[in-house]
Amino acid sequence: MELKGKVAIVTGGSKGIGAAIAKELANNGVKVIVNYNSSKESAERVVDDIQLNGGEAIAVKGDVSISQEAAELVQAAINKYGKLDILINNAGITRDRTFKKLDETNWRKVIDVNLNSAFNTTSAALPYLIESGNGRIINISSIIGQSGGFGQTNYSAAKAGLIGFTKSLALELARTGVTVNAICPGFIETDMVAEMPQNVLEQVIARIPMRRLGHAGEIARAVIYLCQDGEYITGQQINVNGGLYM
Structure with a gap:
């Protein structure tokens, strides 16, 4: 697919993996909607970087764990560019606790942001992605959704849910030209990983081939x-x- 001129939404696009995705898409000629919830300055910096490199992007605020705000995000893309070709469901948070210490609030918040947001954005975006003829949905899952993680039952459940969501939706959309895939990062140099205690991080790196x-x-x-x-x-x-x- 020729990417130049395509339009993409990147949820959680203000930092880390989301920001890198937004910039790389723009470097390949894609017009990017950089979604953020609370990190306005970071999102605007991503947009500035893209524009300085000759790309096109806008920052759009929206809590994609809320269906109405997810729909408004998609509508902002349509209002600006008239179409939508690529949806990157990247928004995510952690609230790590051992299960015995995990309360319902932190369970639900992680599920809402990491999993339910993908339902919200995809529901709103799907008609436009099908209309595109070769739409792309890419869900950013995690190695933790595949292998589990100590103190991460909420995060692991959400990221594993994204994988199941990906497989089922791919079956349903296969004849429309829309592909649906999940990317499962391992431990990536981001602010989220930087919050890990140094001794734990060293143990993780020692396990990576x-x-x-x-x-x-x-x-x-x-x-x-x-x-x-x-x-x-x-x-x-x-x-x-x-x-x-593996």
């Missing part, structure tokens, strides 16, 4: 591959994890 953390740009390039060359790839989990989970 490639002996290093991943880079956000490596996730972004996987997105580009699926968008540009993935017309016969759907319902898949693309693992970018340095060999930590």
Whole structure:
């Protein structure tokens, strides 16, 4: 698929993996809607970086865990560019607790932001993606959704749910030309991983066969591959994890 002139929404696009994806899409000629909820300044910096490099992007506020705000995000893309070709469901948070200490509020918040948001945005975007003729839905899951993680029952359940969502939706949309895939990052150099205690992080790196953390740009390039060359790839989990989970 020729990416120049396509339109993409990246949820949670103001930082980390989302920001890297937004910039890489723009570098390939895609017009990008950088979604954010609370990080306005970060989102505007992403847009500024894209524009300085000759790309086109706008920042749009919206809590995609709320269906109405997700619909308004999609409508903002349509109002600005008249179409939508690519949806990147990347928005995510962590509220790590051992299960015995996990309360209902932190369970529901993580499920809402990491999983229910994908339902909200996809529901609103789907008619436009089908109209596109070769739409792309890419859900950013996680190695934790595949292997589990200590103190992460909420996060793991949400990210595993994204994988199941991906597979079922891919089956339903296969005849429309819309592909649906999940990317499952391993441990990537982001603010989220930086919050881990140093001794724990060192133990994680020691378990990775490639002996290093991943880079956000490596996730972004996987997105580009699926968008540009993935017309016969759907319902898949693309693992970018340095060999930590196979």
